[in-house]
Amino acid sequence: MKFIDEANILIIAGKGGDGCISFRREKYIPYGGPDGGNGGNGGNIYICTNKNLNTLMHLNFKKTFYAENGGNGKPKLCTGKNGKNLLIYVPIGTIIKIIKNKKIISKIILNNQKILLAKGGVRGLGNNHFKSSINRTPFKKTKGLLGEKKKIYLELLLLADVGLIGLPNSGKSTFVNIISAAKPKIDIYPFTTIKPKLGVVYTEKKTFIIADIPGIIKNSSKGYGLGYRFLKHIKRCKLLLLMIDIKPLDKSNIIDNIKIIINELKLYDKEILKKPYWLIFNKMDLINKKNLDIIIKNIIKKINWKNKYYIISCLKNIRVKFLCNKIAEFL
Structure with missing residues (x-):
C-alpha cells in the first residue's frame, strides 16, 4: 500500500x-x-x-x-x-x-x-x-x-516509541527486519527505504514500536534526499537511535557521518535533540575486535560523546537482542 x-x-x-x-x-x-x-x-x-x-x-x-x-x-x-x-x-x-x-x-x-x-x-x-x-x-x-x-x-x-535514523545503507532496514515483524526492502542501493516503516518489537520486559525513517543525507534540510520530509514522524518518539555504518562502502569518514546526521536534525528542529538519542555502531563483524575497540574509543573521544552507544552487527545478529533489551529497559 x-x-x-x-x-x-x-x-x-x-x-x-x-x-x-x-x-x-x-x-x-x-x-x-x-x-x-x-x-x-x-x-x-x-x-x-x-x-x-x-x-x-x-x-x-x-x-x-x-x-x-x-x-x-x-x-x-x-x-x-x-x-x-x-x-x-x-x-x-x-x-x-x-x-x-x-x-x-x-x-x-x-x-x-x-x-x-x-x-x-x-x-x-x-x-x-x-x-x-x-x-x-x-x-x-x-x-x-x-x-x-x-x-x-x-x-x-506515526506513533512510535523509537525512531531509527541514519544515512543510506547504514543497516537500518536490516535491523528492523531482524527485531520485528516488519519486512522493509533491503539492498545495497541508497534510499532503499523510501517511506517510513513501523515494526513491533517484543522483548521479555516490554513491547515497543520502532519507526525506520528513510535515510537522510547532507543538505537534507535543503530538500535533498528522501528522509527529511519524514523526520516529523520522530517528534513523538521517546528515544532516537542514530545508526552508524562502522565501515562505509563509500569510504566516507565515520565522524563526519555522525556530524551530518546530528546537524540535519538540528536544522530540522532543535527540539528533537532534546530527546534521548544513542549511537548504534553497525557492521562490527567487518572489523577485528582489537581494531574495533580502538576505532570506537577514538570516535567517542573526538566527538566528546556523552550519551549511550552500542556496537552491533545486524547481518550476523550480534548484540542485537542485548540492544533491544536495553531499549525496553529505557522505555
Whole structure:
C-alpha cells in the first residue's frame, strides 16, 4: 500500500431544511390554522480514528466531502428529516489543521476518537411556529441555514516509541527486519527505504514500536534526499537511535557521518535533540575486535560523546537482542 502522510480536503456540512407554509384544510373546519412543519437540521461532519488505517491515501482520491442536507418541512406539522452525519476515518496520530491559517483544530491520538469538524445548518421554521394571538394565519417561514464549509489539512504523525535514523545503507532496514515483524526492502542501493516503516518489537520486559525513517543525507534540510520530509514522524518518539555504518562502502569518514546526521536534525528542529538519542555502531563483524575497540574509543573521544552507544552487527545478529533489551529497559 502506498504511504501517504498528508491530505487536503474540503468539507461541507449539510444545509438545514426549509420551513413550510401550509394551512389545515378539512371539511367543516374553514379556519384550521397554520400547520406548516419545520425543516430538519443539516448533517454534521465528524472525523474519527480507525486503528486499522495507517495512511491517508484514501483521502487523496476524494477531495470534497458532503454531509446530507436536512429535509424540508411539510404540511400537517410534519418535520423534515435531519440530514445524515458524515464520518471521515483517519489513522491514529492524525493532526487536523484549518488550511487558511494552519491553526491546529485537534490532535487525534486515541482509537475511536470522534471530533466535530463542521456543524450542519440549523433548520428553517414553518409557519405554525409564528402563529400568535394577534396573527392566526401567518404567511411566514424561514429557510434553513447553510452548513459550515472548511478547507482542512490532515497530517499523519506515526506513533512510535523509537525512531531509527541514519544515512543510506547504514543497516537500518536490516535491523528492523531482524527485531520485528516488519519486512522493509533491503539492498545495497541508497534510499532503499523510501517511506517510513513501523515494526513491533517484543522483548521479555516490554513491547515497543520502532519507526525506520528513510535515510537522510547532507543538505537534507535543503530538500535533498528522501528522509527529511519524514523526520516529523520522530517528534513523538521517546528515544532516537542514530545508526552508524562502522565501515562505509563509500569510504566516507565515520565522524563526519555522525556530524551530518546530528546537524540535519538540528536544522530540522532543535527540539528533537532534546530527546534521548544513542549511537548504534553497525557492521562490527567487518572489523577485528582489537581494531574495533580502538576505532570506537577514538570516535567517542573526538566527538566528546556523552550519551549511550552500542556496537552491533545486524547481518550476523550480534548484540542485537542485548540492544533491544536495553531499549525496553529505557522505555
